[in-house]
Amino acid sequence: MAPAAVNAARDSKATRTRWNLTVVAGSALLIAVLGYLTRWICDDALIFTRAVEQILAGNGPVYQIGERAETSTSALWQWLLALAGFLFGQPDTSTISWVLGLVLTAVGFGLAVDAARRLHSRRHATVLLPCGVLVLLGLRPVWEYATSGLETGLNTFWMAASWWLLVRLRERGSTKALLFAAFTIGLGPLVRPDQALVAAVFLAALWLTVRPGWRLTLGAVGTAATLPVAYEIFRMGFYGIVVPMPALTKNAGESMWPRGFAYVADFAGPYLLWLPLAVVMFVFAGLLHRLGGRRTDLMVALAPVVAGALHLAYVVKVGGDYMHARMALPALFLILLPVLVVSRSKNAGVAVVVVVVWASLCAGLCRYPAVDGSVHGIDDERAYYVAWTGSSHPTDSATYVQQLQRLKNVVTAEAVSGHRALIYHGLGPGNDIITTPMRTGIAEKAMVVGVYLGTAGMLAPTDVGIVDFWGLANPIGARFEFPTVKPGHSKPLGNAWLLADYAAPAAPPHPSGNFAVSGTVTSEQVIAARHALSCGDLAEIQQSAREPLTFKRFWDNLTGAWHRTRVTIPPDPFEAERKFCGRP
Template identity: 65%
Template sequence: MDTMPRALPRALNQPNYALNNRRRNSWIVIGSILLIAILGYFTRWICDDALIFTRIVEQILAGNGPVYNLGERAEASTSTLWQWLLAFAGFVFGRSDTSTLSWMLGLLLSAAGFGFAVSATIRLHGGRAAAMVPCGVLVLLGVRPVWQYATSGLETGLNTFWMALCWWLLVRLRESTSARSVVAAAFVIGLGPLVRPEQALVAAVFLVALWLVTKPSWRVVLAAVAAAGALPVGYEIFRMGFYGILVPMPALTKNASESFWGRGFGYVGDFVNPYLLWLPLVLCTVLLAGALRRQRTDRIVTLAPVAAGVLSLGYLLKVGGDYMHARMALPIFFLLMLPVLVLPAAKKTRVIGAVLLAWAVFCAGIGQFVPQDGKLIDDERGYYHAWTGKRYPTESADFTPKMKYLKDAVSPRALTYEDPRGRILTTRLRADVPSKSMVTGVYLGTVGVMSPVDAGVVDFWGLANPIGARFEFPTVKPGHSKPLSNAWLLADYADPSAPVLAPGNFAMRADITADQVAAARHALSCGDLAEIQRSTREPMSPGRFWANLTGAVHRTGVTVPPDPFVAERTFCGGP
């Protein structure tokens, strides 16, 4: 008799508890979106690499196709989907310079990604009626690079949004296994290689998880495989036929097929150490272990992003990381946090959540990466903040004043370059170069947006240069280890009848001679090098497309000795 009066009010209050929890969880979702949007806005920026996309979009909107230079088919962008998304945005808003749009769109996608991700994790752990603690959300928001790369003009926002959407679809499909839903989810997951090539690993894991969770019929499996592969395979065929290689040009420049384990561990350590990330990672592992004590389907869904993150971490360690602090580690970090973004409010979760809150406040306040002399990892936002003199460098105009002298030096039908002392030199441009002029660009994005679409830019570091990208230089700083010497520059673009040495013998480097230029020019006319030149510069036709397509595998594996004499012997034969 005594228990009934006490139990009855509690039972009657159950709907109120559920309603209150729904409201709290809705605020967790909204708060996550608002916080990343606000923090991202107050650390907004773009980098020189983002302006590479801007240059390519300008070429697309001008009708020249997805190229960096007129008449030279080189794929300088790593994120195909981001490139075309920016082109679409530029078309809709009538702007060929999409530099400002890039950080805005990146921030919008980052915020939307947080919303999808948190909403999905709430659904996984009991739905909106259960009380939740935002553990993983606190971990993500405590790390400054998460805010900074919410913009940057690069594809990070798109990457976040795609991973979050895949997670959201996978969680939902625990409850709905209709054929149409499975095929639609497979299509979205299959976009991974177009977001970034290495996201093929993540896409593969999510596709396997999708199959394990939904157990579709063979007919649905075939339809899902076709949907997942339609755009990536179609674009790969286009890439091979149009550009003549298997991968984007930066993958060749950065030697993405080689192993640099030591540098990779150093890169990951430089991300973990400044923010004491070992603490939240250990605590989140404890929370994840508790979340796995559930039915098989939920375990598969929970472990899918973790498995994808671990595989991606292995790949990042193998290729040696990146020169931008945290950039390539952030997608892995996001994947690992997905299952624990929020967790049911048990006693242990509340205690750990309180510790994570204290860590997040501490880390957000003082956790900061400081570049060290002799290391090959940079604080890119800090660098461009100092280089442009702008607190928020968010448009191409912020970058160009420092290099205005170079733009003023460009003359029609001239090749503009520098000597070792930094003097700007010019020589006659080869008659068959379609660009009205050519200029060497060390800052590829900045020089690219300074130059009209009918003026070419020769990439000093090889990210957009079919010859320099294949140099055999050992990769030290990713993407910045293969300088293009003036011998190759003049051999490829200068008028052969133009004198190699200017009056006073000052135009060339001490180790560059007319013989070296002649050797490089001869090498470019022989064997595989000649075919590489034809694959990128010969007018596109059905025959050229087929030749590019069938020769793409071999052409991707060609390497070029940086010494012109060695290259001449390699490709032309002789002593």
């Protein structure tokens, strides 16, 4: 080949490479911009913030002093925020949470698109067109959950990094690279427990791609499992249960297929998501045909799609979530990974044009809520908290706390007074704030009943306890035998249990109408609830969370965790008394 032709080919290859890298960087930059424009945090994000404050105050990973309850579904996100709070000297990590989430989302998009680029450009630098990534960028929920203060950004980053490492290992199968990939993929259960499914698929794909010997296989399995297994032992010994507390509250072991299908339809319907997905699946079929002769490429391309399908099946099984789109986004991200970008061709060009038109219309015109959103108890969380706080960008705890300023003033006064009061407020027009004497034996200066659990945690100092009305942080309420109507909001604790557990024995019962539960509470109900709390498994549950953490308590928690996780509690005090105390 003549020198001029060689130089032209080299320049052409360099141009294609620059274009492809521009697509990678542009995808990361665009999601960063869109995420910033819709930045926010939700009340649930402040649950992480409260737990981090307790960690940095030296009280351990708890929501309140004297009671060990794991309120954070993502253990890794909680500890990552704690590290950030420590490094920046900022125990209130509410602002850090959305900034860090946005950074991780943007980096995750960059890694994901780069991995797709490497998959499509294994043998030569071909011109790549953005395809699947435009589906993600056209969806407003993707922008919104780029922040939110929840673990979504970490989730995106972990999925992208795991797949990027898998793609790289097709060509670089060194021992160190394999072990590092296994360790990264193994972090899935710590990102979110449901990501154990995705981690299992990726680890299987890793083995099928590299085919290491049995010794290296055992080493990779050990590397992947060490941290999750160690944390699970810690969880069982420290908290006394097998799963995070919200998993009990949300009945994560149940099967609610109809609600789950409704949840997926609630996400797909408003954005006509079926259209771009049909186009993308057509492109994916063409990709599989081209990769048919290369086993490792085929394995790597199929892994995230299989993982995404399994994750979506799990989400449908458990009935979805009450937050619009949130739990469906990881599955969508995984399924789109192999076709985030596609090699230029006539068919691909037509597909990309269709997706571009859809993404433009969707981003500009499509909005939630869907007409039937309220039927299934599915909320547009960002819109709700924007309306509740009165801020177009609620991005710190102060914005939330000011909505309960009167309650904060009462909490501050009671904590300073030394009266040791149980404080709770109503949800009705009057929002009555009630105080009643607290029983002896509680370490905190006062106890606040939290309806908005995250906000209540931020308006109270760390030495003031929070009683979670909805059971996400309450070992009793989390186990109530209520059917799931709205995940995380279906198990009201009720005043009988509140007074029985936290109030002084002589404290009079208050009308439940003051606290979002119809009917009245009688002294007999309070007495029955108090008796039930002292009997059998119910008493042992209390001890597992509240007794000082000696070695014996840790061992008893560890060995009894499985049984304790399966215990359920009748919400009616008299039924609970009969179940645990044997009273006829």
